[in-house]
Amino acid sequence: MKDKIRIAVIGCGRFSPSFVPLFKAHPAVEEVYVCDLKRERAEDFAQRFGVKIIDSFEDALASERINCVAVFTQRFAHGKMVIEALKAGKNVYSAVPCTIDYEDIAEIADLVRRTRLTYSMGETGFYRAATIFCRRKFLCGSFGQFVYGEAQYNHDIRNMEMSFRSSGGEEWRKYAGIPPLFYPTHSTSMILGAMPGVYAKRVTAFGFAGSRRTDIFGREGQNLYDNPFSNTAMMLELSNGGIARISENRCIGWKAPETYITQFYGDCGGYEFSVARHSFATWDPENDHNVIMRDVTKECQPSSVYELIEKDYDKAVAAIGNGIGFTESAPVQPTARLPKEFDGMPNGHNGTHQFLVDDFCRAYTTGKLSPTNIWQVARFNYPGLLGHQSAMQGGRVLDVPDIGDPPEDWEVLPWDR
Numbered sequence: 001m002k003d004k005i006r007i008a009v010i011g012c013g014r015f016s017p018s019f020v021p022l023f024k025a026h027p028a029v030e031e032v033y034v035c036d037l038k039r040e041r042a043e044d045f046a047q048r049f050g051v052k053i054i055d056s057f058e059d060a061l062a063s064e065r066i067n068c069v070a071v072f073t074q075r076f077a078h079g080k081m082v083i084e085a086l087k088a089g090k091n092v093y094s095a096v097p098c099t100i101d102y103e104d105i106a107e108i109a110d111l112v113r114r115t116r117l118t119y120s121m122g123e124t125g126f127y128r129a130a131t132i133f134c135r136r137k138f139l140c141g142s143f144g145q146f147v148y149g150e151a152q153y154n155h156d157i158r159n160m161e162m163s164f165r166s167s168g169g170e171e172w173r174k175y176a177g178i179p180p181l182f183y184p185t186h187s188t189s190m191i192l193g194a195m196p197g198v199y200a201k202r203v204t205a206f207g208f209a210g211s212r213r214t215d216i217f218g219r220e221g222q223n224l225y226d227n228p229f230s231n232t233a234m235m236l237e238l239s240n241g242g243i244a245r246i247s248e249n250r251c252i253g254w255k256a257p258e259t260y261i262t263q264f265y266g267d268c269g270g271y272e273f274s275v276a277r278h279s280f281a282t283w284d285p286e287n288d289h290n291v292i293m294r295d296v297t298k299e300c301q302p303s304s305v306y307e308l309i310e311k312d313y314d315k316a317v318a319a320i321g322n323g324i325g326f327t328e329s330a331p332v333q334p335t336a337r338l339p340k341e342f343d344g345m346p347n348g349h350n351g352t353h354q355f356l357v358d359d360f361c362r363a364y365t366t367g368k369l370s371p372t373n374i375w376q377v378a379r380f381n382y383p384g385l386l387g388h389q390s391a392m393q394g395g396r397v398l399d400v401p402d403i404g405d406p407p408e409d410w411e412v413l414p415w416d417r
Contacts (some may be wrong), residue, residue, distance in 0.1 A: 003067060004030035005364055007093075008060035009051075010081065011072035012041035014163050015095060018348045019070065019122075019357060020049045025341045028361040033066060035059070057081065061088035068118075068364065071095060074167050074175065075183060076224075079104030082119070086111040091118040093360045098374070098381045100182040105381060109374045109403050116410075120360040120370035121377045124349035125151075125189035126415070127356070129300040129330035130261040130278070134194040134271055136332070142282060144268025146195060146240055151261045152247035153186040154254045157213060157230070177216045177223020180232045180248030181205065181391070184384025185377070186259045187246045188236075192379055194264065198240050199379040200400040205234035205387035211251040227388075234387035236400075246383070256323050259349075275317055276301070276309050302328035302351070326350060334416040355415075362413055371415040375406045 005028050009016055012034055024032045032051040036042045042053045054060050060069055061084060069085045070093040071078055079099025085092045086108065098121055099105060112119045125131060137143055157176060164172040192198055207229030211217045217230045230251035236244040257275070264271040269282040278300040284290040298306050305325040309316040316324075329335050329351030342354045356372075363370040379402065386398045406412060 002365060002367075004028060005068050005091075005361060006031040006033075006066050007068040007070055008033040008035060008054050008063075008066045009045075009070045009072060010035055010057050010060065012036040012038075012045045013072060013166055016070075016072040017045070017048075018346065018353055019072070020045060020051060021345065022342065022354060022357040023070065023361075024049060024051060025339075025345060026357060026361045027339055027341055028365045031065075033060065057084075061085060061090060067091060068093070070360075076100050076175075076178065079108070083107055083111065086115060086117055086119070089115070089117070091364050092120070093357075094119070094121045096121060096123055096185050097183050097384075098185070098377045100178070100385070102382075102385050105374070105378045106403060109378065112374050113407060116367070118360065118364045118370065119374050120356070120363055121185075121372045121374075122356040122360075123185050123189045123193075123372050123377070123380060124352040124356065125186045125259055126193045126372055127333065127352040128190060128259065128350055129332050130271075130273055131190045131193050132334070133278070133280075133296065133300050133332050134190075134261060134264045135196075137269065137271070137280070138194055138266070139196070142269045143264070143266025143271075145266055146198070146238070146242040147265045147267055148243050148245075149191045149194075149261065149264040150245045150247075151187040151190045151259075152249065153183075153259045154247075154249045154252050154256075155258050156252050156255065157216060157250050159255060160250070173216045174222075174224045177225060177227050179225055179227040179229060179388045180207075180250050181234065181384035181388040182225075184246060184248055184387065185380040187248060188380045188383055189372075190259070190261050191244045191246070191264070192238075193376075194261075195240065197405070198238055198242075199402050200236040200244070200383040201239055201402075202237040202397055203234050203383050203387045203390055203400050204395050204397045205232055205391040206395050207232040207388075207391040208251075213251050217251070229388075229391060232387065232391050234383065234390065236383055239402075246387075248384070256321055256326075273300075276305075276313065276320055299332045300330050301325065302330050304328060337417050359413065359415075366413065369406055369410050369412040371413055373406060373412065375403060378403045
């Protein structure tokens with residue numbers, strides 16, 4: 001029988017507090033450890049959540065007791081830390097993105113294939129209500145052949161400043177200038193995650209280099225990446241013949257929703273979303289010149305948000321713009337599959353955190369692949385890395401690599417049960 005999970009959470013910043021309690025509560029988990037370069041942070045977590053402290057990442061890798069690590073460090077560090085952990089024989093949960101280094105992805109895939117260790121990336125976009133709605137409709141054929149989709153991650157730098165300050169200190173601006181397309185998976189996962197097996201083949205991208213935040217973006221040497229772009233948009237040619245527009249925006253007059261699909265069209269059906277309302281259309285079988293348009297907001301918004309929309313739309317829009325519903329699930333999300341221990345526990349990113357923790361734990365205990373395994377994650381991550389190269393070359397069309405599907409003898413966990 002497989003040992004229970006004994007996991008070290010690496011990094012006690014602003015994101016991991018949402019996950020430590022979930023790992024601790026999961027029935028497959030026996031022990032949770034935390035560590036941080038700033039010892040006082042780990043001590044705070046130990047006191048707040050009743051978990052143990054391990055002194056360093058290196059100690060976690062050397063420990064015979066710890067069999068899993070969860071990487072919640074700065075986004076540029078994920079890839080190399082994941083590789084070290086896999087080489088040390090640890091199962092890995094990684095925050096997004098997988099990596100900012102093109103070559104890391106193939107190495108992670110090779111390590112996972114050879115070791116059969118669990119790797120799962122915590123991509124919230126895969127479980128967002130809009131993604132699940134479109135995935136279900138696509139799989140049952142309601143969209144027909146996919147034609148075009150749009151998704152974006154709007155997150156102004158002023159709403160990210162505290163995160164960068166907490167990890168980067170006085171040098172936070174240099175880290176904050178990371179190219180937007182190095183962090184593409186919140187957007188790509190929603191379009192590609194709605195169509196299993198589909199991937200990007202080619203990309204062209206353009207960046208906006210005129211941001212007023214010249215303390216972060218602009219001049220050579222202004223940030224660690226020599227990145228001039230605060231906002232970047234890319235067009236993807238997909239393997240099924242469809243087209244997707246993906247935008248990553250960091251200086252924009254828009255707070256929330258931060259991540260969403262605005263359009264998802266097939267030749268037989270279409271989905272649209274605008275701030276509060278979700279709509280779905282299909283051709284009328286009795287009159288092929290008309291469509292049947294349906295408001296599916298009730299399925300795709302948490303009940304509290306939907307009730308506010310029905311009561312006072314203007315007030316609902318204002319509330320949604322400032323994050324209402326962020327911690328709640330929507331009816332379309334398959335919450336029945338979650339362990340009963342999660343009932344009433346905090347959640348986040350529109351009710352997605354619990355799914356991500358459960359995916360990792362189930363993948364470890366069953367020996368199956370997480371839905372956000374490295375082969376799927378590669379398809380979310382590669383387009384952004386190549387997209388930034390395209391933008392830096394004035395929109396040059398570039399081929400996007402694909403490492404293929406998971407090994408045929410390695411079953412992927414179902415996402416909905």
